Amino acid sequence: MFSGTPLIDSTQQAKYVQLANQIRDAIQAGQLMPGDELPSARQLGLLFEVNRHTVMAAMQNLVAEGWLLSEVRKGYTVNTQLPVIESVKISQQAKVTEPIAPQFAYAVGDIESPLIPQYKYNFAGGLPDVCCFPFDEFRRSMNRGCRQANASLLHYQSVAGEHVLKTQLLHYLRAARGLTCDDILVCNGSQEALFLIGQAFVQPGQCVAMEALGYPPARKAFQAAGASIVDIAQDEHGLCADSLAHCLSKNDVKLLYLTPLHQYPTTVTMPVSRRMEIYQLCVKHGVFIIEDDYDHEFHYSCPPLQPMAANDPAQIVIYLATFSKIMFAGGAYGLCHSLKTCIEAINSFKANNQSQE
Known part of the structure; x- marks a missing residue:
């Protein structure tokens, strides 16, 4: 059962962000597993002492990020497409004991920078107004x-x-x-x-x-x-x-x-x-x-x-x-x-x- 910790009043991080972070961390730590149902928005609001709009903002962000799924009349569940986080962590700890040492080449050459054509109306990518x-x-x-x-x-x-x-x-x-x-x-x-x-x-x-x-x-x-x-x-x-x-x-x-x-x-x-x-x-x-x-x-x-x-x-x-x-x-x-x-x-x-x- 997800319980979490109390949210704090902060000018640097909104409460819906704090709530989303706690749920995301719980998924990554294996406390919430793929397919697990989360408490209702009303229950989460009472647990964290926030209004329903704050809870919904946090949930909608997690749905948009792919951590949660939203189903009509069923509420929110952890995305079943995520790997089993805890077993992944154990496997990684066993295989990756230290950072992988990179191997470098030494050849240095020239590169030609692409020029953007000049048009009256330029629809090239990556150009703000x-x-x-x-x-x-x-x-x-x-x-x-x-x-x-x-x-x-x-x-x-x-x-x-x-x-x-x-x-x-x-x-x-x-x-x-x-x-x-x-x-x-x-x-x-x-x-x-x-x-x-x-x-x-x-x-x-x-x-x-x-x-x-x-x-x-x-x-x-x-x-x-x-x-x-x-x-x-x-x-x-x-x-x-x-x-x-x-x-x-x-x-x-x-x-x-x-x-x-x-x-x-x-x-x-x-x-x-x-x-x-x-x-x-x-x-x-x-x-x-x-x-x-x-x-x-x-x-x-x-x-x-x-x-x-x-x-x-x-x-x-x-x-x-x-x-x-x-x-x-x-x-x-x-x-x-x-x-x-x-x-x-x-x-x-x-x-x-x-x-x-």
């Missing part, structure tokens, strides 16, 4: 930053990104994506990050797995590193786990590139059960996952799913994000988060590229 950008506020912030600038910070020594900037980005990731990071690498957009990752991980002839309908610039970045691209089948829920399992058993795959929150170009959001299945396959085969979290700023029915990087015990997820949507694509601001040794290796290639400019 910059006419609505707050230019005056941005200009004032830039002027204030320039008045406080230290000339010594304008040299090459901060290849991974200026400390003050990274501190703000780490705070943003915690607040916006629930992602707690020790360090990040600031990049010139996601394309540079993809190129650097390909150079750091892939030796010529090794494979990178991608969604069959994947992001073309990512494909080019990996091919520039000498990778052979293996296309993985997709269905209405995103990348197919069966197709991935077959691929991993037949090929020397180093990386898996995913856009799980908003698949490009189908816009499908991968459900939690599928993400967990794919993650377990990659742990089994020692494959690192590149999670491209583009478009996470755009969400309507509920907050976006947490990234896979937020629950990564094997430390195999390389998380990418940009500020092309909340700022503008021409700024080419991006970030990369992963295992410390991965960040160090990727950063060394970035430093090498900059020293040659």
Whole structure:
């Protein structure tokens, strides 16, 4: 029986979010199993001393995320498509005793950045309406930053990104994506990050797995590193786990590139059960996952799913994000988060590229 703990009054986290987190944690811990019925909204309201609207908001978010199912006159039950969480944890603890050590390649090559054609009406993906950008506020912030600038910070020594900037980005990731990071690498957009990752991980002839309908610039970045691209089948829920399992058993795959929150170009959001299945396959085969979290700023029915990087015990997820949507694509601001040794290796290639400019 789910009981939970009392909710607290907080200006940082609404009570419906606290309630949703408790139910999600109970499912992940095995306290609530697939098929279990949850107490009614009235019972949960009495238990947590909140009104029915707060309970319904929490439940609707969990349904949208794929943790719960809602049935007329039956209430809410735990999604039966989720793996048995507790047995999965035991299995992972037995097999993954320490983080998987990455293996890196050393070849460094050039990559051609794609140019966006100039049209009067541009329907290319990933381009917000910059006419609505707050230019005056941005200009004032830039002027204030320039008045406080230290000339010594304008040299090459901060290849991974200026400390003050990274501190703000780490705070943003915690607040916006629930992602707690020790360090990040600031990049010139996601394309540079993809190129650097390909150079750091892939030796010529090794494979990178991608969604069959994947992001073309990512494909080019990996091919520039000498990778052979293996296309993985997709269905209405995103990348197919069966197709991935077959691929991993037949090929020397180093990386898996995913856009799980908003698949490009189908816009499908991968459900939690599928993400967990794919993650377990990659742990089994020692494959690192590149999670491209583009478009996470755009969400309507509920907050976006947490990234896979937020629950990564094997430390195999390389998380990418940009500020092309909340700022503008021409700024080419991006970030990369992963295992410390991965960040160090990727950063060394970035430093090498900059020293040659």
